[in-house]
Amino acid sequence: MDESGLQNFLKRLRSGKANYMGWSGLSDPMLVGYIARAGYDAVLLDQQHGFHDTASCISCISEAALTGTPIIVRVSVNDFAQAARMLDCGAAGVVAPMINSAADARRFVSHVKYPPLGQRSFGPGRAMQLSSATDDQVFVQSANGNTLAIAMCETREALDVLDEILNVPGLDGVLVGPADLSLALCSGIMDPNGSAVRNATLDVARRSRAKGKIACAFAGTVERSRELVRDGFQLVSVEYDEKVIADAFAKVLNEAKQV
Template sequence: MPIHLNLPETFSAQLAKAERGLAGMWVCSGSPLVAEICAGSGLDWLLIDGEHSPLSLESIQLQLQAVAAYPVTPVVRVPENNSVTIKQYLDLGVQNLLVPMVNTPEDAVAAVQAVRYPPQGMRGVGSALARGARWNRVENYLTRANDEFVSLTVQIETAQAVENVAEIVGTDGVDAIFIGPSDLAASMGLIGQQGHPDVVACVRESIVAAKAAGKPVGINAFDPALANQYLDEGMDFILVGADVAMLARGSEKLADDFIAARLGSVNDAERASY
């Protein structure tokens, strides 16, 4: 006799009941072991990144399985707003999708259509074959999935998206928006200048639009002072670090503490020799 299962609450459900901003981190290494370590950190959510990381479908599923035992909400970013890719991610068991480069209301509608079964959308039916429905062990998965089991966050990360942000965030089926300051700055001809006043103004405009629509809004902010400022101002969710960045900076500090500090001042050429 099979076990009848239910699925965890979605990210949108977590946001709806949260009494503070939810803090999370990027998981980009592709390692299920690293994902599991991060899942036990005490953070609220993890972003498993399929856009800027070497993740296969199999590695995403393994990471989801690794973090499932922990009280953390995994959100997974697809590489593009593509209905076929989104279908595959959902069938893997991704419940909480982040879709990048949503620049127009039409892009937002396409993302909504991709995550929903007909008649509200165009998601292909493969629940009997897939982990998403736990191989048909989730009762009435097909009729419940649209409303209960999937949440959709879209990224506002270009000047064009900011121009359309009110319509994007107002799209039925878009549960939240996430602001990407780095790509936003690049799209404005200000690459690497996330703190430029014009970029900050666009970020603020997007926040105001989300609040006006009654939808949660999140942002990436690795600078602790900036992250705390956003949380103090009522940001609903935020990313404050990344596994690969923490490993890079931590390993550099070990080299500084135990090699450079003992050798005295060294330049990059000397550092490369040891």
């Protein structure tokens, strides 16, 4: 993607300002293009629970690059090699689920950051094309600062050692997963908007920002996204593509029937 677009996004994130992220589970590049053109600050492609794979992510990254919109990819659990591959393909960041310890975070970082922070293997051909980079050495020197390594905080174990996770060099931030967090905190009950999750989420934002890390969160509704921004989160999703499309079709049909 255009280097200035990426730098503006990273600057806004690190300044503490609110940024809004589209959440894509459907693997159609045109749909991701619509999300990007709607004005979102970034779009997340979901490989863990969505329908994205390597091929769809490559296409979607290229489509979003036309609008200067950064792409973040959530990979499957422990698929750190895929995380590095997505950065090679031009993603601006990667999200790793189920990071429950500092050791997990260090292993994640080792795959997605170049030395001295990690041991990422060099081969960012597509990323360099999209950023118009031509000098390998210049690219390597800026890559660690220009790519985001984000760990998901979604278990009681992660909450218990969150400060240790946040202290891992090279980890840029954490993303709260409210559904899994509710299962963990509420004895298997799905209650992502309950008080236990809300209190834990607020604590994650406070502790992340205190460590100088980026606080990110999934919001299933517009109302919840507003609350998360007020709580101090810097990167917040606003619903997700499947729900937005389903709601839009239902709304149109209901309006048509009002004759």
